[in-house]
Structure formats: structure tokens, C-alpha cells
Amino acid sequence: MQxxxxxxxxxxxxxELLTQLGIEFSQFSVDADESQLSNESPRELVERLARLKAQTGxxxxYTDRPVLGSDTVVVIDNQSLGKPLDKADFMATLKRLSGREHQVLTAIAFATPERVMSCVVTTQVSFKTLSDQELEDYWQSGxxxxxxxxxxxxxxxGRFVTHISGSYFAVVGLPLYECEKLLSEFLSR
Incomplete structure (x- = not known):
């Protein structure tokens, strides 16, 4: 697919991940309000944001070729966890993940002026039990x-992860298999 x-x-x-697919691309950033809407599930949120980013492009x-938008959210107890606001938020978040399984949802979307297609990839991730010192050291790493x-x-x-079920690349931020598959479907329609 060229x-x-x-x-x-x-x-x-x-x-970096998109480069691994060998697809020629140009990169730009978009500003999008990533706030979760009331009564919006984490799955609905991540898919809406991926579509919004692609359509914003x-x-x-950017209309002469498909625009790829993507978003990733970590979910535990059906609650979306975003980027930490500060150290206290980070500590509370990782203490929730400590010794438990959570989900990472990554959505991808391709858009042109005529249409948009998207999908969501769910990966289960298990963490070991984390000590306060490990959390402190990790925060200090930046x-x-x-x-x-x-x-x-x-x-x-990565050293906190004891088990993963699903797409490693989706947890990093871009599911390679699903991205290539969705682009192929998008181009064939």
C-alpha cells in the first residue's frame, strides 16, 4: 500500500510508530478540547477525540490526502485517567493502578472532506504492586x-507491567496492525 x-x-x-509502517506522512499538531462529556463512556471519549483530531486537520x-487522528486513554473502574495534573495526581493515579489490571483504549481515525472512519483498540494491562519509593523515583525521572x-x-x-493482553503498540499510542488495516479499508471505499 503506497x-x-x-x-x-x-x-x-x-x-516513530507510523514510521515503522513505511507510510509516507507529514506531521502537524491540532488543538482539541479533550474534556470528557457528561455521560460519555471512556470508549466513546477516545473515539470522539480521534475523529475530532482527524477532522480538525x-x-x-489538510485535504489532499487522509488525515490520521489518534487518542489514548487509560481506564480503571470505568473511569478515564488522563495525563497527571501534578505530582499528587500522579501518585493517586498510580496507586490506583498498583497491583491491578486496567485497560488502555486507543482510537484511530482517518478523515478526508468526504468521510471519516475510526476504530478503538482495547488492551488489558496488569501492574505489579508499587512502592512509594518506586513512584517517587518514577516521578523524578520526568x-x-x-x-x-x-x-x-x-x-x-514498562518495568511495572506484569502482563499485557492485546496490542502493545496501542498502549504506546498507535496500534500498527489496526492502523494499516483501517487505512486500507478507508482507501478502498
């Missing part, structure tokens, strides 16, 4: 500050 797309994301992780004038759920599986946070 096509060029736009990536509506400033994420260096998504850029189209409205910004890694968790810009990560959904306060951790990066591809970095230092």
Missing part, C-alpha cells in the same frame, strides 16, 4: 508528566 497521509499529532511516539486545510495514566510502557514505566 499512499501518503497526514498525522494530526505532535506525539514523537506516534511519529481536514478543516485546517517520564510520567505527559503520559495518559501517568506511565509509558515503552520507557521506564
Amino acid at each position: 499512499t501518503a497521509i497526514y498525522l494530526a499529532s505532535a506525539s514523537p511516539r506516534r511519529k 481536514v478543516t485546517m486545510g 517520564e510520567p508528566q505527559d503520559k495518559a495514566g501517568g506511565y509509558g510502557i515503552q520507557g521506564l514505566g
